[in-house]
Amino acid sequence: MKGKNIFIILLIAIFAITGCSQGKTSDKQDVSKGILHYTCGMHPDVKVSVEEYNKGNKSCPICNMYLTPVYSAEGEISPPASPKRKRGEQSGGKEDREESAAYYGCGMEGTEHVFLIKEIPDMKFCPICGMPLKKLSKDEADKLKRVVSTVKIKGNEIRRAGVQTESVKKLHLYKEIRTVGRVAYDPELAIAQEEFIAALKVFDKIQQGNIEEINERALNLVESSKRKLRLLGLSEDQIVGLEEKREVQTNLILPEGKMWIYGDVYEYELGWVKVNGEVKVTASSLPGEEFHGVIISINPVLDPKTRSLRFRVEVDNPDLKLKPEMYVDIIIMSMYMGPEGEREVLAIPKAAVLDTGMRKIVWINQGNDVYEGRIIKIGPESTSVIDGAESKFYPVLSGLREGEMVVTKANFLIDSQSQLSGVAAAAYGGALGAEEKKGSAGHQH
Secondary structure, three states: OHHHHHHHHHHHHHHHHHHHHHHHHHHHHHHHHOEEEEEOOOOOOOOEOHHHHHOOOOEOOOOOOEOEEEEOOOOOEOOOOOOOEEOOOEOOEOOEEOOOOEEEEOOOOOHHHEEEEOOOOOOOEOOOOOOEOEEEOHHHHHHHOOEEEEEEOOHHHHHHHOOEEEEOEEEEOEEEEEEEEEEOOOHHHHHHHHHHHHHHHHHHHHHOOOOHHHHHHHHHHHHHHHHHHHHOOOOHHHHHHHHHHOOOOHHHOOOOOEEEEEEEEEHHHHHHOOOOOEEEEEOOOOOOOOEEEEEEEEOOOOEOOOOEEEEEEEEEOHHHOOOOOOEEEEEEEEEOOOOOOOOEEEEEEHHHOEEOOOOEEEEEEEEOOEEEEEEEEEOOOEEEEEOOEEEEEEEEEEOOOOOOEEEEEOHHHHHHHOOOOOHHHHHOOOOOOHHHHHHOOOOOO
16 A cells, blocks of 8 residues: 555656646747747838747848847737847957947938947948938937827727738839820921921031021021920920931821820829820720820920920821821820839838828837837829739838838827827818928917
8 A cells, every 4th residue: 555655656746747847848838939920120021930030040131120029919029138249359358248229320311311220330331321320319310310209009009999000112103194185287386397497408508608697697597496396395306306307297287107196284293294105095086996105295385374284195097097186085104213213112102191281291110019200201192003903102202211111090090199289180281280380370279
């Protein structure tokens, strides 16, 4: 009996030891069990797997900030304890010390000129403008980034409000402009071309006489004819072509294999109309027919009554179906181009922008339930195709970096929680922010 009791006691002890060991293993697993991946608070597009993180990839490859875990249960980001970094030898030995991130900038305004980084041994100059970097306080950094307010909102409140965010990313943007036009019947321009060609022939003959005064008068006549052609809408390239060929374009008055079509666009659409831009033309009198061409010239003078500008399109005219003075519909498909001609540009959804009339403000998720309101500059409203559907976007001219997360839904709720006096109300024409007050005497709520 005593031997049996001893055996039972031994079994209990073995189970206790095993259970304890398993419990410790389970605890270790539970710590990382809910982690989906690691990310950077400044660059949310960075995603490092748990395996890669455990191998030592613990810093953001863009800004060198320590990565933070994203948990599957609540979707919250909790910063881990920052590991210590080794410094070089000091006073005859190595010294470990924990460093906190600091702001650096070149002094130029704009978020692209401000950096939150751990250390800058290899980054002493701004990659945007090349000016030397200097350390900034958070207030200095916020001012340069044009931050208007920062607010912290609890995660459960954000979820209840249905806040949604989207990443700032590069997209192809375009705009489809529809307008009406007519097939050209322009005897005035045809006559002006004849006058220009005649002036050129006279100038060529007079040059042989080497009489300076007569040569000058003939040259003035040529230049006067050129100005008239420009006012009637011919481009410099077209004038040069006319000077070389010396043939009047008879398709201005008669049907030919290529025809000119005149169209008009409003002043606010001018940025989208470019020479060599592609167009599609249809006519109600020719159902099912499509004619394709390019914009060849744009008038230099705006019509003061209609606030519109005339452009000219040259289209192929098979079987001479298009006749002078026919009315047509014109569709311009214009691609938005960046300042250096790039076709992919930074863009944000239209819903992300709070427009106060004088300022454009977006709210950015900085992680850890912190949202930052920032003034940005945007280009014209554009369209992009996302997952097969058209959506409205604005190109970002300044104020945002690729990968930042902007609020696209319930941003007015976040705005109302900020300590800025009525940014959201300003968008409705109510209370104005500090900058608006300087320019107007708007009422306050």
